[in-house]
Amino acid sequence: MNAPKIPIDLIFSRLAENARRLQERTRKASDVLLDGLQTSIATTPYEVVCQEDRVKLKHYLPRTKSRLKTPLLVVYALINRETMLDLQPGRSVVERFLEDGVDLYMIDWGYPGRKDKFLTIDDHVNGYMDTMVDFIRKKHRLRKINLMGICMGGTFSVMYAALHPAKIRNLVTTVTPTHFDTDQGLLHVWMKAVDVDRMVDTYGNIPGDLLNFSFLLLNPARLMIDKYVGFMDKMDDKTFVENFIRMEKWIFDSPDVPGETFRQFMKDCYQQNLLIKNQMVIGGRRIDLRKIRVPLMNFYGQYDHLVPPAACEGLTRAVGSTDTEDVCLKTGHIGIYVSAKFQQEFAPKIARWLKARDLKPRAATGSKTRKTGSHRRKAV
Amino acid sequence: MSEPSNPHSDPLNMLNLWLKASGNFWSALSPAEPSKPPGSRKSAESASQKSRGRHSHMESAFNAWQTMAGAMAQPETLASLAKGPSALPEIFVQLAQSGMQHFLAMQQAVMDKGTQIGQKAQALRFETFDRDVFRLLSDLYAGELKKYLNFPQMGLTRFYQERLQRSMDTFADFQSAMAEFVHMVCLPMESALSVMQEELSAMAEADKLPEAPEEYYRMWIKTLEKHYLELFKSEDYLQVLQRTVRSSTDYVRSRKAVLLDVLQLFPVATEKDMDDVYRELYELKKRLKVLEKRKKPPEKA
Numbered sequence: 001m002n003a004p005k006i007p008i009d010l011i012f013s014r015l016a017e018n019a020r021r022l023q024e025r026t027r028k029a030s031d032v033l034l035d036g037l038q039t040s041i042a043t044t045p046y047e048v049v050c051q052e053d054r055v056k057l058k059h060y061l062p063r064t065k066s067r068l069k070t071p072l073l074v075v076y077a078l079i080n081r082e083t084m085l086d087l088q089p090g091r092s093v094v095e096r097f098l099e100d101g102v103d104l105y106m107i108d109w110g111y112p113g114r115k116d117k118f119l120t121i122d123d124h125v126n127g128y129m130d131t132m133v134d135f136i137r138k139k140h141r142l143r144k145i146n147l148m149g150i151c152m153g154g155t156f157s158v159m160y161a162a163l164h165p166a167k168i169r170n171l172v173t174t175v176t177p178t179h180f181d182t183d184q185g186l187l188h189v190w191m192k193a194v195d196v197d198r199m200v201d202t203y204g205n206i207p208g209d210l211l212n213f214s215f216l217l218l219n220p221a222r223l224m225i226d227k228y229v230g231f232m233d234k235m236d237d238k239t240f241v242e243n244f245i246r247m248e249k250w251i252f253d254s255p256d257v258p259g260e261t262f263r264q265f266m267k268d269c270y271q272q273n274l275l276i277k278n279q280m281v282i283g284g285r286r287i288d289l290r291k292i293r294v295p296l297m298n299f300y301g302q303y304d305h306l307v308p309p310a311a312c313e314g315l316t317r318a319v320g321s322t323d324t325e326d327v328c329l330k331t332g333h334i335g336i337y338v339s340a341k342f343q344q345e346f347a348p349k350i351a352r353w354l355k356a357r358d359l360k361p362r363a364a365t366g367s368k369t370r371k372t373g374s375h376r377r378k379a380v
Numbered sequence: 381m382s383e384p385s386n387p388h389s390d391p392l393n394m395l396n397l398w399l400k401a402s403g404n405f406w407s408a409l410s411p412a413e414p415s416k417p418p419g420s421r422k423s424a425e426s427a428s429q430k431s432r433g434r435h436s437h438m439e440s441a442f443n444a445w446q447t448m449a450g451a452m453a454q455p456e457t458l459a460s461l462a463k464g465p466s467a468l469p470e471i472f473v474q475l476a477q478s479g480m481q482h483f484l485a486m487q488q489a490v491m492d493k494g495t496q497i498g499q500k501a502q503a504l505r506f507e508t509f510d511r512d513v514f515r516l517l518s519d520l521y522a523g524e525l526k527k528y529l530n531f532p533q534m535g536l537t538r539f540y541q542e543r544l545q546r547s548m549d550t551f552a553d554f555q556s557a558m559a560e561f562v563h564m565v566c567l568p569m570e571s572a573l574s575v576m577q578e579e580l581s582a583m584a585e586a587d588k589l590p591e592a593p594e595e596y597y598r599m600w601i602k603t604l605e606k607h608y609l610e611l612f613k614s615e616d617y618l619q620v621l622q623r624t625v626r627s628s629t630d631y632v633r634s635r636k637a638v639l640l641d642v643l644q645l646f647p648v649a650t651e652k653d654m655d656d657v658y659r660e661l662y663e664l665k666k667r668l669k670v671l672e673k674r675k676k677p678p679e680k681a
Contacts, residue, residue, distance in 0.1 A: 010591040115658040202629040221605040
């Protein structure tokens with residue numbers, strides 16, 4: 001038997017070449033890193049128009065004349081911050097909405113402190129969200145506004161739309177978990193095993209760093225090793241470094257999650273999957289998803305490891321709307337919002353969809369029919 | 381005419397008498413083998429084995445006392461005691477010898493315990509060292525050390541001591557759980573490398589080894605990702621995760637209890653005080669909101 005041929009000479013010569021390049025790159029990188037980097041995030045101008053406790057309502061200053069009569073309220077998750085939608089000029093969902101003539105409001109949940117540990121989902125949905133929605137309705141003299149939710153904020157938006165259907169014209173959900181009984185995502189597997197009561201009783205609020213650590217553990221090979229190896233590869237590229245640092249700023253900016261909200265979300269949703277079964281109760285009221293009869297557009301990522309497609313795609317079938325659309329994008333959890341490719345598609349698509357349904361009489365809410373065209377599923 | 385000498389009037393005699401009396405007292409308490417019924421030989425043996433350590437400590441202490449008392453009762457020592465401080469070094473040498481013997485006996489007892497530790501380790505088999513080592517450590521801790529932290533406390537400060545000991549106990553438990561967790565999270569690194577080695581051998585045999593070093597890294601990171609995914613879905617990982625969460629929360633709670641004791645000494649609000657206020661504030665605000673909503677005129681249909 002012949003001895004295997006190992007191209008050891010080639011491998012070593014490549015290694016030597018790589019080492020030389022790395023040396024050169026490191027020299028350039030020190031210039032880049034010591035130079036004044038532009039790493040600010042969330043720079044699109046806005047004003048805070050309403051505030052209740054720590055929760056603020058941001059109104060983005062319009063850039064063009066509003067092409068939609070109904071304003072859009074965006075509700076982000078309690079985990080991480082809404083600044084993800086406005087990472088940098090030219091790469092911002094917020095900018096795209098403004099350019100498309102959307103009158104844009106966004107809830108900033110702030111940083112919960114110890115005094116917020118008793119706040120429940122009811123306080124967030126029927127309390128803060130309702131206050132903000134009422135403020136916008138009053139300001140614009142409208143009965144209904146458009147609502148868009150992101151991740152956990154999407155789940156809150158679904159709850160809100162089911163409990164306050166008279167205040168919502170159109171609902172957009174993006175990477176929104178509503179069906180939690182799936183083993184597709186590790187988070188769903190882990191959350192069933194964790195003693196949530198013990199955690200909340202001990203920590204009060206769930207520390208943001210602890211949650212972030214769990215998210216890193218979802219894929220340590222990529223998120224803790226490969227990501228930084230990739231950084232080393234391009235650290236001499238100023239634009240790349242600036243974008244990388246912006247992302248780091250956003251990803252590790254993790255407010256704590258109010259304890260009681262976390263407890264209910266984990267137990268009722270992740271462990272008992274009550275929402276999709278129309279059995280979840282907040283503030284003494286049962287959430288019946290069939291009461292959502294407004295047009296619904298549901299985005300999710302095909303490669304989302306945090307909120308897998310199985311957790312999202314059941315919503316359009318569970319609601320009472322006749323005008324629903326699933327949009328499956330070939331990206332991950334945050335790729336929808338930060339990837340240049342999907343940004344060009346995502347916000348304009350929502351703006352077009354909202355415009356098509358702006359201040360039109362509501363679709364008949366009788367028996368649920370699924371005609372071709374009324375419920376669509378797209379993979380982009 | 382000389383008066384008859386009174387033995388109690390001479391201080392050296394007094395000391396001698398006291399040493400003898402003390403010796404008799406401790407002899408009566410010395411560990412004696414209890415009489416055993418003929419049928420209970422085995423159980424008595426095992427009981428005797430268990431209590432051997434305790435008896436040996438007693439014996440050692442008793443011997444130390446006897447040596448000391450014996451030495452002091454020697455007429456020469458008593459005489460030298462009477463001579464004054466210049467004779468003290470002799471006595472100290474004897475005392476030191478006895479003390480050293482006691483120390484050696486104690487050291488032997490510790491070594492005996494160490495031997496038991498080795499026996500336990502053998503029982504858990506070291507072929508599966510990676511898997512069992514953390515269980516072994518926590519079993520060792522639970523069997524050998526934990527009991528000292530659960531030693532019953534007495535007196536006015538018993539509750540404070542108990543809380544302090546509990547925090548030390550939970551900290552040790554948390555450390556052990558965390559070590560196991562970290563070890564488990566590092567396992568895919570090891571397994572991915574070994575899989576890589578196998579793959580590379582296969583590729584070398586097929587003459588398909590990549591020339592670019594980056595390719596090796598890509599192969600490794602892909603394998604590592606796969607192994608992590610497998611690990612994180614496993615029942616073993618979930619168990620370790622549960623233990624880590626449980627032990628960390630136990631530790632945080634016990635640490636808070638100790639902090640509460642400390643903070644109560646100072647004129648500052650404790651976490652519990654603040655939580656009580658926050659809860660009241662939360663409830664009041666909620667009631668206020670309900671009242672505000674009730675007061676608002678209903679919206680036009």
